[in-house]
Amino acid sequence: LKATDGRLKLLALLEKAKTPLSIKEIWQGLGRHVDLATIYRNLEILKSAGLVRQVEFQHDKAYFELIDNHDHHHIVCQNCGRIEDFVGCSFDDVVDQALRKSKWFRSISEHQFELFGLCNNCAKI
Amino acid sequence: LKATDGRLKLLALLEKAKTPLSIKEIWQGLGRHVDLATIYRNLEILKSAGLVRQVEFQHDKAYFELIDNHDHHHIVCQNCGRIEDFVGCSFDDVVDQALRKSKWFRSISEHQFELFGLCNNCAKI
DNA sequence: ATCAGTGCAAATTGTTTGCAATACC
DNA sequence: GGTATTGCAAACAATTTGCACTGAT
Numbered sequence: 104l105k106a107t108d109g110r111l112k113l114l115a116l117l118e119k120a121k122t123p124l125s126i127k128e129i130w131q132g133l134g135r136h137v138d139l140a141t142i143y144r145n146l147e148i149l150k151s152a153g154l155v156r157q158v159e160f161q162h163d164k165a166y167f168e169l170i171d172n173h174d175h176h177h178i179v180c181q182n183c184g185r186i187e188d189f190v191g192c193s194f195d196d197v198v199d200q201a202l203r204k205s206k207w208f209r210s211i212s213e214h215q216f217e218l219f220g221l222c223n224n225c226a227k228i
Numbered sequence: 229l230k231a232t233d234g235r236l237k238l239l240a241l242l243e244k245a246k247t248p249l250s251i252k253e254i255w256q257g258l259g260r261h262v263d264l265a266t267i268y269r270n271l272e273i274l275k276s277a278g279l280v281r282q283v284e285f286q287h288d289k290a291y292f293e294l295i296d297n298h299d300h301h302h303i304v305c306q307n308c309g310r311i312e313d314f315v316g317c318s319f320d321d322v323v324d325q326a327l328r329k330s331k332w333f334r335s336i337s338e339h340q341f342e343l344f345g346l347c348n349n350c351a352k353i
Numbered sequence: 354a355t356c357a358g359t360g361c362a363a364a365t366t367g368t369t370t371g372c373a374a375t376a377c378c
Numbered sequence: 379g380g381t382a383t384t385g386c387a388a389a390c391a392a393t394t395t396g397c398a399c400t401g402a403t
Contacts, residue, residue, distance in 0.1 A: 105377085105382065105383080107376090107377090107382090107383065107384090109383080109384080110383095126367080126368085127367095137384090137385090138384070138385045138386070139367090139368085140368085140369075140370085140384080140385075140386080140387095141383080141384055141385070143367095143368065143369070144369090144383085144384085145383090157286070159284040159285065159286060159340075159342075160284065161282065161284060161340075163290075163366085163367075163392080163393075164366090164367070165288075165367080165368085178326060178330060178332070178333050178336070180332075180333075181337070181338075185332060187330060187331065187332050187333060189322075189325075189326035189329065189330065191322065191325050191326070192322055192341075193318055193321065193322060196318065197314075197316065197317055197318060197341070198343065200314075200316050201303060201314035201316070201343060204314065205303060205312060205314065206312065207303070207305075207310060207312050207347045207348055207349075208303050208305075208312060208343075208345050208346075208347055208348070209345075209348055209351065210345050210346075210351075211303070211343045211344065211345040212306070212344060212345045212346070213306075213343075213344040213345070214341070214342065214343045214344065215284075215286075215340065215341070215342050215344075216317075216322075216339070216340070216341045217339065217340050218323065218326060218333075218336045218338075218339045219336065219337060219338040219339065219340075220333050220334075220335050220336040220337045220338070221333075221335075221337070222332045222333055223332055223333070223334060224332075226334065226335075230357065230358075230402095232357085232358065232359090232402095234358080234359080235358095251392080251393085252392095262359090262360090263359070263360045263361070264392090264393085265359085265360075265361080265362095265393085265394075265395085266358080266359055266360070268392095268393065268394075269358085269359085269394090270358090288367085288368075288391085288392075289391095289392070290392085290393085
């Protein structure tokens with residue numbers, strides 16, 4: 104795993120963003136000269152290196168964010184796409200309970216918890 | 229909104245399945261003569277009718293399931309894709325807390341909470 | 354006759370891959 | 379020189395759209 108210029112810029116961009124970015128946003132943020140294939144490949148690499156996480160929203164596109172160690176998740180506006188973080192998903196309790204009842208699983212390695220609604224702006228309309 | 233034969237069969241299929249199905253699974257389950265475009269269109273309609281929910285996993289494909297009123301979620305095997313339900317995501321507490329801290333959101337209309345890991349089969353390998 | 358629902362083919366979009374050109378040790 | 383990284387173009391896959399056709403009311 105090599106710290107190439109492109110990868111560092113990608114990480115810097117995600118760091119600055121604070122919220123998950125779509126591929127297109129990343130591409131624009133990098134100035135549009137970086138090839139999309141490169142962006143996809145680097146995100147894949149950064150994912151398996153444990154630096155970046157892919158976030159699943161209700162869209163058809165992929166979103167990515169830096170991994171920090173707070174277990175944070177997102178509230179997403181179903182109209183404008185605004186993203187806000189939230190913490191406190193009481194993950195451990197839920198997992199304990201889920202595993203106790205589970206027939207097929209003995210451990211959990213990842214989870215996703217996302218909330219959706221209308222942000223104050225969009226709710227007015 | 230009309231209860232056409234195709235839509236009823238689609239609902240019956242989802243009902244029988246118990247777990248979320250991908251488009252391809254639905255297509256196969258219907259016997260492969262129904263056009264994919266029709267399936268996509270009908271799922272969209274059933275979604276806005278509030279009968280079907282689209283579930284977001286870590287894949288690139290769309291998964292769909294019937295909406296029942298239990299607030300249930302899924303544990304997904306990252307290797308073989310096996311899906312098991314779980315309940316008890318303590319949704320209300322989390323939402324209350326999240327909204328209390330939120331700057332942009334006043335209410336939540338949907339949420340997704342999915343767990344990922346290796347099922348007992350795949351963990352052995 | 355009208356209008357929603359369908360199939361078929363084509364278009365669009367998001368993503369992946371092969372390969373040659375390049376940059377880095 | 380050898381290996382990893384990138385750009386470019388082509389391939390792929392999932393999804394959407396246009397349009398003509400069918401089928402029910």
